[in-house]
Amino acid sequence: NAGVMQNPRHLVRRRGQEARLRCSPVKGHSHVYWYRQLPEEGLKFMVYLQKENIIDESGMPKERFSAEFPKEGPSILRIQQVVRGDSAAYFCASSADRVGTEAFFGQGTRLTVV
C-alpha cells in the first residue's frame, strides 16, 4: 500500500526552463494539495485539486505556475520559465476526503534553479 509518491526527488533546472513535478496520491484518495517550503520556512499552501478540477488555487502565483489532476495519472505541478526564487521543496499531500481528515505527504521534490 504505497503512500504519496512524488517524482523526481531532486530536479535541477536552468533559469528559463520548465519544471514538471509529479504526485501520485494514496490509492483511493481523490484530493490532492500542493505546498511549497522555502529553506528554514514553513509549508505554504499553493493549490487544492480534485480529479479533473481545481478547487482552490489561491496560493498559486498568478503567472508561470499551473497544476492539474487528470482523470488518469498523477497530479502535475508545472512551473514555466523558472527563476532562482522558485528554488524550494515542493510537497504534495492527499486525503480521502476534504481536509478535516488526515492528509498524507509525499517525500517532496527539491527544485534547484541554477
Next chain:
Amino acid sequence: GENVEQHPSTLSVQEGDSAVIKCTYSDSASNYFPWYKQELGKRPQLIIDIRSNVGEKKDQRIAVTLNKTAKHFSLHITETQPEDSAVYFCAASNPGGGADGLTFGKGTHLIIQP
C-alpha cells in the same frame, strides 16, 4: 483567510523535560487542527490531531489542547527523547471555508539536549 501563528520558532529542552509549542489561529470557523513532525530532509508526518468538538487529546507522551474561545491550541511533549528533535508544524483547517487546504504555522525547531 486563515492565519496561523506559531511560537516559539526554536525550543531547546533537556532530555526528559517537557516541551510545549503554542499556536493561535484567526478563523473562528476552523475546526480541524493537526500537528506534523518533519525530520531533516523528510516529509511532514502527522503525529496528532484534534477537532473542535474536544478540548484535549492524548497519545502516549504527546498531547494537544484546544481553546476555541481564545483560538489557540498547544502541543505538549513529555519525557522528551533525542528522537523528538525535529521541526513541528501546527495547522488549522476549515473544510467549509473559502480557502481549502491546511494553513500551517511557520514551524518550531525542537532541540533535545542530551
